[in-house]
Amino acid sequence: MSRADAAVAGEERAPSPRRSLLWSLGILRSELTTTLRRWRTLALLGVLAAVPVLIGIAVRIETGHGSSPGPDGGGGGPAFLSQVTNNGLFLVFAALAVTLPVFLPMAVGVVAGDSVAGEASAGTLRYLLVAPAGRTRLLLTKYASVLVFCLVATLVVALSALAVGALLFPLGEVTTISGTRIGFGEGLLRAGLIAVVVAASLTGFAAIGLFVSTLTGSGIAAMAATVGLLITVQIMDGIPQLSALRPYLFPHYWMSYADLLRAPVYWDEVVRNLGLQGVYAAVFGSAAWARFTTKDITA
């Protein structure tokens, strides 16, 4: 009898379901501010912000010497680079083309790889779990905050590029890949859409990072493994002999965001990319969940 009474007394403190949902968001806010306030995160974002600055200055110096920045038609160097001198907005597309293969996913790999393993090696994971954060809830929070980081990192590149582009080069109408011209306002909208699609391209890899992070108790090991995996897969995606496999590799359609600059927009590969990311997120997210909810937390 006394035990039943005790149980009731304990449940009194539990909030109503609606309030509970609202209160649950507290952990997400805490996770986001904790991630974004870390010196390491700020350093990663700083590097990402510096890339468009370097590209912009390099292009400006090149053109200052009176020579064209590259063969017309974008045959050499990163995509869109040749158009930057005519329209600063193209620096956004060029900067994303430069950072998407390595820099952006590397930053995501560091944050995702460290998300669970870093807490485990610091010992803070056990205190979050006895708080009790709940294993599923904590994992969802971690993934959500990594996704927010994907978006923030992409926006940092895009906004830095937009600022540098506006500062160093003229802005104006945008010539699409198809050759037609669209107004600057619509160009800006497309740039925003592209940033979102690029961020979404990273979600599959983010889930892989999260999964790796649940496998080890060392934050450094998880980060190294995640980034190593990225480089391996990027190399595999460049080997023509693996053509049967390549369409299933997560970075295979990453560059398809350029299709959003066609008129009309060519959606096929963009959709295929997003679908592939969804599959990766589902598979590795489930694997991370299966691992994390049954794992012994001994650190």
Added chain:
Amino acid sequence: MTESGTAAGPAPVTEPGAVIETRGLTKRYRGGQLAVDGLDLGVPAGSVFGFLGPNGSGKTTTIRMLMGLIDPTSGTARILGHPMPGAARTVLPQVGALIEGPAPYGFLSGRDNLLRYDSADPTADPRTRRARVGQALDRVGLAAAAGKKARAYSLGMKQRLGLAAALLQPRRLLVLDEPTNGLDPQGMREIRTLVRELAADGTTVFLSSHLLDEIEQVCTHAAVMARGRLITQGPVAELAAGARGRLAVTTPDPGDAARILGGLGVTGIEVDGDRVSAEAPPGDVELADLSAALVHAGVRLRSFGVQRASLEDAFVALTGEGFDVAG
């Protein structure tokens, strides 16, 4: 209901009001190490329960199983009447824990650490969060250092921060794994006072420790572990009474005293300067006869008596091996 008492064999002694109750709790780590072996623990409500054992005897492993951090290989554990780890969401908000030392985020201030741990608890009211964090910091004496990065805390300050995290809400049970580790004597005293205060408020406190006199000072009950097995549990007074005290004689003639006591069948005689100590004789020996025999033989006595057994004596008597790590 009527025929339950007929079962043979000693049933584990667990009162109905047990706050922690384990049955055959066993943990074998993946490496094959049997860390906890068939533990039947019963922690009565309202007690301050000392969990004693040498290094590596399985105390932390037990606490991790109780908190749902690791799965038992076999056996069950109930906390506040609910099964763990199944009922973790209901149980853990009512439990404050310090497990194997503190673990703050070094890059956050003490206050931000507590805010983070509190926001991880879905039953914690965000409207009172700042106030509760402030109170917890006050309670462990960290208010002045609350804005400092935890990286710059001393070990004792980190330990206090860990305790503050356990005190963010009113708790029905506190599980403290070596809470005074790294604290200065003043800090240890404060923690003991804190534990007594909490116990007076009705919180059950389960604390593991190496410091026997600490357990003796604050605990009402204790359990002793060795090599993963529970050796004994019960009220501290009974445990200490279980071990025989020691006969202590101070004399300027220690050699003669030792010889005569030995002749009277007293065992375990040790001579140290002018002090002679021995195992207390069994109950049917009249102490006055021993002292009379000594005096009669011309041994001059400064003092003569039996010292009450300490928990340490009880511990050594129970484990038989003192406080060494088992392999």
